[in-house]
Amino acid sequence: QQQVKQSPQSLIVQKGGISIINCAYENTAFDYFPWYQQFPGKGPALLIAIRPDVSEKKEGRFTISFNKSAKQFSLHIMDSQPGDSATYFCAASITGTASKLTFGTGTRLQVTL
Amino acid sequence: NAGVTQTPKFRVLKTGQSTTLLCAQDMNHEYMYWYRQDPGMGLRLIHYSVGEGTTAKGEVPDGYNVSRLKKQNFLLGLESAAPSQTSVYFCASSYRLSGVGAQPQHFGDGTRLSIL
Numbered sequence: 001q002q003q004v005k006q007s008p009q010s011l012i013v014q015k016g017g018i019s020i021i022n023c024a025y026e027n028t029a030f031d032y033f034p035w036y037q038q039f040p041g042k043g044p045a046l047l048i049a050i051r052p053d054v055s056e057k058k059e060g061r062f063t064i065s066f067n068k069s070a071k072q073f074s075l076h077i078m079d080s081q082p083g084d085s086a087t088y089f090c091a092a093s094i095t096g097t098a099s100k101l102t103f104g105t106g107t108r109l110q111v112t113l
Numbered sequence: 114n115a116g117v118t119q120t121p122k123f124r125v126l127k128t129g130q131s132t133t134l135l136c137a138q139d140m141n142h143e144y145m146y147w148y149r150q151d152p153g154m155g156l157r158l159i160h161y162s163v164g165e166g167t168t169a170k171g172e173v174p175d176g177y178n179v180s181r182l183k184k185q186n187f188l189l190g191l192e193s194a195a196p197s198q199t200s201v202y203f204c205a206s207s208y209r210l211s212g213v214g215a216q217p218q219h220f221g222d223g224t225r226l227s228i229l
Contacts (some may be wrong), residue, residue, distance in 0.1 A: 009153070032215035043203050043220030044156070045118070051214060089155060093215035098144050098163050099207045101170070101218060103155035 003027050004092050013111050018113035019077040021107045026071065029093035034101070035064065035075050038087045047088070048075070062105025080111045115139055117224035119204050119221035125157040126194045126228050134224050136204030145187040146171075146218065147179060149200040155171045156203060162187055162207070201225050 005024045013019045023033075034049035050057045050064040050073065057064045063076040077084055090104040117138045124130055136145065143164050148171075150157040158171030160179040168179045176198060178190045187206075191198060205218040 004153075034217060036220075042216065043205075043222045045220065046217045049217065059196060095214040096122070097215075098161060098169075098209075099215040100146070100161060101156075101215075103157070105153055105155040 003102050004090060004104045006090050006107060007103070008107060010108045011110070013077075013078065013080045013109065015082060015111055017080050017111075019058065019075075019080045019084070019109055019111070020107070021075045021088055021090070022072065023074065023104050024070075024072045026090050027092070027094070027102075028071065029094045030102075031095050032093040032099075033064070033073050034091050034093075035062075036070065036089045036091060036103075038106075059076055066072060074102050077109075080109075082111045082113060085111050117204055117206055117221035118155055118162070118218050119224050121203075121224060121227045122222070124227070126191075126203060126226070128195060130194050131190070131192050132194065132226075133191075133202075134202055134226070136206075136221060138187075138204075138206040140206060140218070140219065141184070141209075142185075142206035142219070144207045144216075144218075145181065145210045146205045146207075147177070147187065147189045148203045148205065149173065149198075150203060151200050157179045157201075159189065173213070191226075194226075199226060199228045 036044035037047045038044040091101040138159040145158040162181040163216040
C-alpha cells in the first residue's frame with residue numbers, strides 16, 4: 001500500500017521557470033512532511049520541511065504548500081536553475097514513531113538552458 | 114564532521130553469498146535506519162534502531178538482519194543474497210527529541226550492491 005503518492009515521475013522545466021511537484025497522502029496521522037533532494041551518486045539531503053500547523057513554508061526559492069483538508073502538499077521551485085536538476089522525494093512521518101519516513105516514489109527534475 | 118559514512122561504496126556478490134554493510138555516524142544520533150532504493154519505488158525502510166542494542170523491522174525486512182552494538186554503528190547483513198536484493202542501500206540517522214515531533218534524517222551516500 002503506497003501511503004504517499006508523488007507526481008509527476010519526471011519533469012522538464014526551462015531555466016527561470018517554476019517547477020511544481022505534488023504529493024498526496026492517505027494516513028491522517030502524518031504530521032511531518034519533508035522534501036529531500038538527491039543528486040546522482042549521493043544520498044538524499046533534506047531540502048525543506050513543514051508541519052501541518054502552517055499552510056506554507058518558504059526558504060529561498062523553495063516553497064512547500066500544504067492542504068490538510070485535501071491531504072496534499074507540494075514543492076514549488078521558483079526561478080529554476082540547471083543546478084536544481086536532481087531527483088526530489090516527498091516524505092511523511094508521524095510523531096512518536098522514531099521519525100520513520102514514508103517516501104514518495106520520486107520526481108526526476110531536469111532544468112534546461 | 115563526516116556525518117553518515119557507509120562502507121563499502123560498491124559490492125558484487127554471487128547468489129547465496131553473505132555480506133555485511135556498515136554504517137557509521139558521528140552526530141551522536143539515537144535513531145538509525147536502513148533503506149533500499151529501487152527505480153520507481155522511492156526509498157523503503159528495511160530495519161531501524163531507536164538506540165544502542167535495539168532493532169526493529171521496517172517495511173521490507175525479509176532477507177536482512179541488523180545489529181547495533183554501538184551507538185554510532187548500524188550494520189546490515191544479508192545471509193544468503195538473492196538477485197532481488199540488487200539495489201542501492203542507504204543508511205540514515207536522526208536525533209531523538211521528546212515532545213517536538215519527527216526530526217530530519219541525515220543520509221549517507223549509499224552502497225551499490227549487485228547480486229549475480
